[in-house]
Amino acid sequence: MKHKVLFITMHPLGESTGGSIASLNFLKMVFSVFDGQVRAVIPSGSESIVRDHGVEDLVLLDQRNKLDKAVYFLRGICRDRYTPYVDTNLETLMVGVSHVFLDGSMLGRFAAVVKNRFTNVKVVMLHHNFERKYYADTKMPWYQRILINRVIDYNQGAGWKQCDMNLTFTEKDKHDLSDAYGNAGEKKCEVIGYHEDCQELKVRKRDKNTAPRVRMIITGNLSVRKGYEGALWFVNEVLPSMDEIDYELIIAGRNPHIDLIDACDGLEAVSLIANPESMDDLLEVSDVFINPSSIGSGIKVRNFDGLRHGLPVLCRKGNEYGFEQLTERVFSIFEDVTDFKQSLTEVTDNRNEVFESYKSExxxxxxxxKLRALTMKDK
Incomplete structure (x- = not known):
């Protein structure tokens, strides 16, 4: 007998944000483990890319209006598009379903909704972040700040306790969740890690002999604080201690913040590229990937921009979670300017080694x- 999965994601799929990328890869894993027997509840704009990956049983939901979002937020419910649709249509959604996968911990309240009515169904939730830490570093209006921890605990906290299995990307997130909400006990928590499709390593386009300067690259959503604050620190604190004849720096990403634009203005060795048509083209001609961020939670998906192109990663301390198993030749950590400069001198052109390490992990x-081993024993 085939087992059907109900998959609900809190992220729009097919976008270039870390959450969207991670969610699409998780859907691919679930689709593979359950032999394509997946019913997905997704944002309406995600239909095309989800169908491209083989999922045909889709429920498409539009965003709710601002009034509905505000009302549900005040009730402690995440401002998602799934309430009250899932509650109202749960009987139909659950036909033939043996497992429910909640992709994103701010959907955690659905764990109790499902378990109260379908006691034999297994509910699995993937926590992308420890949300208290994630939202502590997120800019929001003061009135939302007052209520956000209540919303988080009502969703991530409740889901942590009600799910049959909690999955995290990193040991750090598992530790933080256990500290905040108690040991999962029989409600297991497993570190699944982050995984993605690994394409073949492309041939390097840049001729090192004609470009002796080391070319560093920083990528991300440069319009939000989590994306630009590290790049801004790097430009203001690290670059002044370096000689421009020794380096080039590319900073590329979505809609750079005005503070970052101003900081880069007039720096000949720095190229700030807004909304590049192809990030891959920029990564392929770079030598080393820099992650200078100091805030946020969960695994930093942007580190994979470097690894999948064979670039050694220099990562600021605090964002290395999920990469501890990699060697320093592949992934090294720095704490301050002096530490960074020393790490940069030790970088070698070892693209094949970096790529093979990335692919194996x-x-x-x-x-x-991993997911099959965790879920098949419950069938």
Whole structure:
């Protein structure tokens, strides 16, 4: 007998944000483990890319209006588009379903909704972040700040306790969740890690002999504080201690913040590229990937921009979670300016080594094996 999965995601799929990328890869894993027997509840704009990956049983939901979002937020319910649709249509959604996968901990309240009416169904939730830490570093209006921890605890906290299995990307998130909400006990928590499709390493386009300066690259959503604050620190604090004849720096990403634009203005060795048509083209001609961020929670998906292109990663301390198993030749950590400069001198052009390490640890087939081992024993 085939087992059907109900998959609900809190992220729009097919976008270039870390959450969207991670959610699509998780859907691919679930689809593979359950032999394509997946019913997905997704944002309406995600239909095309989800169908491209083989999922045909879709429920498409539009965003709610601002009044509905505000009312549900005041009630402690995440401002998602799934309430009250899932509650109202749960009987139909659950036909033939043996497992429910909640992709995103701010959907955690649905765990109790499902378990109260379908006691034999297994509910699995993927926590992308420890949300208290994530939202502490997120800019929001003061009135939302007052209520946000209540909303988080009503969703992530409740889901942590009600789910049959909690999954995290990192040991750090598992530790933080256990500290905040208690040991999961029989309600298991497993570190699944982050996994993605690993393409072949592309041939390097840049001729090192004609470009002796080390070319560093920083990527991200440069319009939000989590995306630009590290790049701004790097430009203001690290670059003044370096000689421009020794480096080039590319900073590329969505809608750069005005503070970052101003900081880069007039720096000949820095190229700030807004909304690049192809991030891959920029990464392929770079030498080393820099992650200078100091805030946020969960695994930093942007680190994979470097690893999947064979670039050694220099990562600021606090954002290394989920990468501890990589060697320093592949992934090294720095704390301050002096530490960074020393790490940069030790970088070597070892693209094949970096890529093979990345593929062996993070290939989606490895994630499928882990997820199958965790879920099949419940069938």
């Amino acid at each position: 993070y290939a989606i087939c490895s994630g499928v094996r």
